[in-house]
Amino acid sequence: MSDPIVHARDLRKRYGNREVVSGVDLDVRAGELFALLGPNGAGKTTIVEILTGFRCRSGGDVRVLGADPQTAGTVWRERVGVVLQESQPDPGLSVRECLSLYAGYYRAPRRPAEIAELVGLADSLEAGTGQLSGGQRRRLDIGLALIGRPELLFLDEPTTGFDPKARREAWDMIDGLRRLGTTIVLTTHAMDEAERLADRIAVIVDGAVVAQGTPATIGGRDHHAHEITFTLPTGRRVSMRSAQPLADVRALADWALGRGIDLPDLEVRRPALEDVYLALAGSPTTTDSQEA
Numbered sequence: 001m002s003d004p005i006v007h008a009r010d011l012r013k014r015y016g017n018r019e020v021v022s023g024v025d026l027d028v029r030a031g032e033l034f035a036l037l038g039p040n041g042a043g044k045t046t047i048v049e050i051l052t053g054f055r056c057r058s059g060g061d062v063r064v065l066g067a068d069p070q071t072a073g074t075v076w077r078e079r080v081g082v083v084l085q086e087s088q089p090d091p092g093l094s095v096r097e098c099l100s101l102y103a104g105y106y107r108a109p110r111r112p113a114e115i116a117e118l119v120g121l122a123d124s125l126e127a128g129t130g131q132l133s134g135g136q137r138r139r140l141d142i143g144l145a146l147i148g149r150p151e152l153l154f155l156d157e158p159t160t161g162f163d164p165k166a167r168r169e170a171w172d173m174i175d176g177l178r179r180l181g182t183t184i185v186l187t188t189h190a191m192d193e194a195e196r197l198a199d200r201i202a203v204i205v206d207g208a209v210v211a212q213g214t215p216a217t218i219g220g221r222d223h224h225a226h227e228i229t230f231t232l233p234t235g236r237r238v239s240m241r242s243a244q245p246l247a248d249v250r251a252l253a254d255w256a257l258g259r260g261i262d263l264p265d266l267e268v269r270r271p272a273l274e275d276v277y278l279a280l281a282g283s284p285t286t287t288d289s290q291e292a
Contacts, residue, residue, distance in 0.1 A: 003066075005030050005152060005183055006051060011060035013046050013207075021046050022207040023060070033174070033184040035194040038204035039281060044187040045085065047204070048154050051185070052082050065152060078106055081150035083141045085157045091130030095121055095140060098129055099147060106148035119143040119173060135166035139173065146177070153177065155186045159193060171196055195273045205281045215273060226270050228252070230263040242268075 006028035013021040021043045028034040036044045049055035051062065053069035062069060067076050089098050099112035116122045119139040124132065132140060138158060145153060155174070159167045174197055178184055188194055194201050195215045203211045203218065211218050226245040230252070231237050242248040245268050256263050 014058040032199040035198035043207035081145035081153040089129040096125040
């Protein structure tokens with residue numbers, strides 16, 4: 001297996017006596033979408049800022065695309081795209097002009113029209129950036145990060161504040177970027193977003209990684225008992241936990257058929273990612289405030 005393109009060991013960040021990132025270990029492999037999942041204020045943004053060279057770490061070893069982000073030069077920066085939580089494109093420029101301006105910073109940029117097509121702004125190239133909706137603005141942010149053909153893309157809370165339709169459209173776009181081979185590190189506090197997009201997840205709580213794994217296995221999710229629920233003809237709702245759901249459902253079906261009972265609302269449910277997350281992190285905040 002090739003070396004990870006993002007590698008962090010014992011990563012730490014302190015402000016005076018306050019440690020906001022506490023001994024984080026991470027490995028991100030080429031071509032995957034890796035999600036940092038945690039409540040606002042957990043330290044996700046600080047980790048991203050360190051990995052992208054925008055903030056100096058207090059301790060630990062970090063290598064991104066084979067270099068230390070703290071000392072890496074211009075050539076390295078062209079290989080990394082970053083979409084931060086907040087941005088402010090020049091409102092006096094059109095989408096085309098904004099993309100063209102950023103293209104001038106790179107040696108071999110993508111064409112503005114190509115980027116606009118990629119992020120779903122092909123019909124808005126002549127629109128002023130100040131006229132864009134929130135979802136369109138976020139698409140432009142991602143387009144600006146992609147124009148230099150980065151190998152690695154960091155997306156920090158890319159859908160915060162989006163309505164459900166805009167979120168789904170953004171997810172489809174991010175999925176498309178991954179299919180093109182772009183490695184993506186995504187921060188989010190939304191469990192459905194992490195489950196929908198991520199190949200692997202690290203749950204961050206109070207600046208520390210408390211669990212890592214795939215959406216299906218993180219926190220032992222694949223080994224947790226399933227829940228079987230059904231309603232008896234008397235109207236009583238029954239819920240039971242099962243470590244062997246197939247065998248138990250078969251036994252339940254045999255029992256019901258033997259008595260001429262129908263169980264039309266029989267449901268088998270494995271623990272949701274939300275259940276695992278709450279066990280790992282406690283009740284997540286739902287605010288959209290900027291984190292440390």
